[in-house]
Amino acid sequence: MSRWVIISCCVVLLGIGLVFIAHGLLIPAKAVLAQYLLESAWQKTRKDKKAAKPWPWADIWPIARLTIDGKSTLVLADGGGESLAFGPSHVSGSARPGTKGTSVISAHRDTHFQVLKRVKPGSVVTLERADGVTRDYEVRETRVLSKPKLLFPPEDGRDRLILVTCWPFDAIVPDTQKRFSVLGERIR
């Protein structure tokens, strides 16, 4: 076998490998970088009292800050499509985060919501709204849903926050059906 064949095989394999690795790394990189950019948009939102975009062509914007187990991320308005790549997103159809009723926020299990692994009943999750009001939610239960559908708890006047992400956390091939959900009830 000619050595050039082997060398070019080597180079091609290496090239393909590196492209995949680049893609694999790009996802978490995007997730981290976006949060930095969102941080300044959030400061602006807080100051001007109106939605600010993190970069000029963005179709996402921050609406709340969520702190779980000491880690804080900025929650995006439900933009559909790609917004989850940049941060946890409000699931439309549920109440706006930090308002009355039940709000649902979802994020990727391997980036922003990896932290949900550590959440236990009794943990406290804090949500800060754009107007500066903060709300604390105590985790009541965690549950694995077998289908990507969430049945709302009854409207009984209690304010709830539900965090959802894919499950299991460490599976390499994503499961398209199962979800992990954390139910918190407002304590103050």
Added chain:
Amino acid sequence: MKFLSDNPAQFVLRLGLFVYLAITLTTFEAGAAPSFSGIVTSKDKGYEGLLFQTEEPGKYLPAPLLGTDVKIDVSGIISRVRVRHFYKNPTEHWVEGIYVFPLADKSAVDTLTMRIGKRIIKGVIEEKVRARRIYNEARKKGQRAALLETQRPNVFRTSVANIGPNDGIIIEIAYQETIAVKNGQFRLRFPMVVGPRYTPTSALLAQLASILSGDEKTLPETERLSSPILQPEQGPLNPVNLTVRIEGKLPIRDIKSHHHPVAISNPGSGPIDVKLQDGSVPADRDFELTWSPDLPRAAVSIFTEEWKGERYGLVMVTPPAGKSPQVPNRYREIIFIIDTSGSMAGKSLSQAKASLRYALEKLGRQDRFNVIQFNSHTSSLFDAAVPANKKNLSAARTYIDDLDAQGGTEMRPAIRFALDGQDDRSRLRQVIFITDGGVSNEAKLFREIAARLSDTRFFTIGIGSAPNQHFMRWAAKYGRGTFTFIGDLDQAESRMKELWQKLSRPVLTHLSIQPRSEGSIEAYPKMIPDLFVGEPVVFAFRFSDGLKAFKVRGQGPDGLWVEDFNLENASVGKGISKLWAREKIDNLRSSVYWGVSTDEVRKEATDVALKHALVSRYTSLVGVDETPARGTGEKLVSKNMPANLPFGWEYEKIFGGSNGNGMPLMHRTLLKEARNSYQTANASIKQVAPAAMVQGASTKVLALPQTATPSQIYLLIGLLFVFGAVLLALMRVRLRACR
């Protein structure tokens, strides 16, 4: 999924994706298809009719429908429809249900009456939040209650609390609609398929045969039994009783039912009654009745009504097709805008591409066109519109094939580019905007469209599973065009074809309605689309006492067109005030985009809806039976009965006596089958004790997004390749060493 789609990487990426997909597919094939045995979810087509909640969130079991009674009164172009559905709770438990009923976009719903068991509940109009509260409180107290709400203008949803064991449930809804008129032909449609219907399966027939023959054990040859057994005294299965009455002041002709055999009485003068003939009714077809008026157009196209001392009217305007049938077709300039933002990635983009390709094929040689795409940036195929010759079309095809979805959604520059770019005024200019509407600054965009529109017409095509229909519908309204929804790839061609036919016809533009004598007129809709030949527009209006006549004017293919309407010649119609109110509420909602504050709109629209007792975005119908469901003695019930008789006329006949005696055999068998299917279904009915109704309160289901990234699998595949490369390199080093 494509993050880096610059050319060199493309091949590799596709290869990688292929590997990735192969892995995913083999992993998931096994668990993919869940089995549904009688269960419906909110996504199914069967999500209509009365559904019982099951223990499993988001899944429902359909209540057996025992009968349907429909009465439609037609006067002129208004139809008032009253629908009664007869259901039964075949279980031994207290249950809670929801009832979903889709209606035409412009229907004005004003009545909800329910009968659960022997109790009657009549809905009254209330402000939405208040109505919800009343319903919730009643449910907590264990009272029977019903709430009719709407989120979107065409889907109505009733919540029903406290349905007792073996209760019969009658749901009555009444609404008005305007009848569709096309080329002078009136077309009335009614959806026959509400909820999953039980059709006699061979098993059911076998069971029946054995019951009838008195021998439960002989079941031979039953597979072949067919409808003859379902005859008279047993009562038909799912009987549908439908009558249409057409007010008879104006003679009509060519009355025809398209899918169902009917009996028509007295087609001459006086009211005409159309009745479904007895016997089986095909459950898979809508009832469709067409007829044509036998009089000059003007006489049938204007109606008035006096309601609470106010005067309302309805007028149908038809473009003058007859005058110049051979209108010189104006040459066109068609600008396509396609959304290639990240949210369009995947299926949506392929649908959009298919629609675009279809449209390109249909361009005439004389037409000019351009293709604009936008995501975070706007770019276009050509600098300005070019003739649709072979060379340009093939360039366009290549351009479309290469479109790729990524980035943000900046619509404004694209809209500006499309609307400002006109240089040939003699051409009919049409912008076709294909998007999923994932935007937040709707109001600004509407203003942009309205301000720059001029003679251009703006048509929207909604793509994908959950497009922002609201945005697209209103963008088309402001753009005086139409909105087309393409739900999946299969629909792309047929929907585009419809749109194309519309686009190619000559139109009547700049339509307005003005008083002709002293007095005032308040007409809706305010934003009037262009009229295509054969497609009439209906105005609902309120007018002052003194007004005698008004005119409708517009710019037609051969100049100014004016038609006079004399109010004194108008026929009397019913329900016009409600249709007017419905239009007014729609119009109020749109004024938000002209700077009217949301609170003001809400306040005014609520007032109108309450006054006219209409279910709307701001108001709901709510009904509560004051007597708690539990502990209602028989005596009390029978005491209450007399007052309720008019409504319950068919109750005994359909539901039988208190313990099911006297119920038609067909129904008993049907209920038995329903019970069996509930038992075999892999979700059981949620039971609610009436006193504890608080628990099972919610039926709201939320679909959750996909929240796992392929990051790890990419890394893994990447590492494998690198590993392979290293292995090869090592091998080579070894080989050399050996030499």
